[in-house]
Amino acid sequence: DQQVKQNSPSLSVQEGRISILNCDYTNSMFDYFLWYKKYPAEGPTFLISISSIKDKNEDGRFTVFLNKSAKHLSLHIVPSQPGDSAVYFCAASDRGSTLGRLYFGRGTQLTVWP
Amino acid sequence: DTGVSQDPRHKITKRGQNVTFRCDPISEHNRLYWYRQTLGQGPEFLTYFQNEAQLEKSRLLSDRFSAERPKGSFSTLEIQRTEQGDSAMYLCASSFSGNSNEQFFGPGTRLTVL
Numbered sequence: 003d004q005q006v007k008q009n010s011p012s013l014s015v016q017e018g019r020i021s022i023l024n025c026d027y028t029n030s031m032f033d034y035f036l037w038y039k040k041y042p043a044e045g046p047t048f049l050i051s052i053s054s055i056k057d058k059n060e061d062g063r064f065t066v067f068l069n070k071s072a073k074h075l076s077l078h079i080v081p082s083q084p085g086d087s088a089v090y091f092c093a094a095s096d097r098g099s100t101l102g103r104l105y106f107g108r109g110t111q112l113t114v115w116p
Numbered sequence: 117d118t119g120v121s122q123d124p125r126h127k128i129t130k131r132g133q134n135v136t137f138r139c140d141p142i143s144e145h146n147r148l149y150w151y152r153q154t155l156g157q158g159p160e161f162l163t164y165f166q167n168e169a170q171l172e173k174s175r176l177l178s179d180r181f182s183a184e185r186p187k188g189s190f191s192t193l194e195i196q197r198t199e200q201g202d203s204a205m206y207l208c209a210s211s212f213s214g215n216s217n218e219q220f221f222g223p224g225t226r227l228t229v230l
Contacts, residue, residue: 006158008158031133034217036218036219037219038221043223044223044224045120045122045209045224046207046219046221047161047221048218048220048221070214072190078223085135090161091158093158095217096154097217102147102149102164102211102217102219103149103161103164103172104149104151104159104161106146106158106159106160107158107160108156108157108158109157109158116199
């Protein structure tokens with residue numbers, strides 16, 4: 003049962019343009035969302051997060067938007083750079099639970115070309 | 117380097133053998149997680165420790181798997197009688213209990229069962 007879904011396995015964007023990665027979730031108990039970036043042969047690296055009490059969080063070139071009613075979030079990267087090419091994972095958790103496990107989507111491979 | 121470390125980075129074994137992996141979390145983090153990632157999937161939760169207590173185990177963690185965190189610091193994950201289906205990347209993550217749930221991942225151990 004995939005509670006976090008990333009329906010686009012890949013995305014290709016030209017350098018300097020905006021990259022938009024999408025994520026949907028099904029569990030209404032999720033209240034904290036994270037994006038991770040993963041390069042080959044490395045573990046996921048934390049990128050940005052958002053609490054369900056917000057609808058936007060920005061950090062430099064990265065902005066995450068949350069639409070709770072649609073159970074949808076997106077990551078915007080502006081401007082995109084070739085070094086952003088990686089697999090991006092969306093993750094969610096229920097902080098009301100003491101367990102803290104993350105539920106991950108299957109990832110989106112972003113390729114930024116010059 | 118004060119990040120999460122894992123050892124070994126790669127392990128090739130024959131079916132039926134036992135293997136053990138080690139994870140050293142970030143020193144001030146009291147939570148430690150094990151995840152498994154297979155090709156084309158996001159990380160899947162296996163088990164979670166708060167200090168030395170193992171608080172949750174996924175149903176993915178069959179009775180051939182055991183994890184320990186004896187002194188609330190490093191953790192080991194053992195797989196007995198390995199099967200080819202155990203081939204995966206095993207990821208360890210750590211975090212500090214609080215309002216956020218930002219987990220920091222190690223580089224992973226790539227297991228190949230022949």
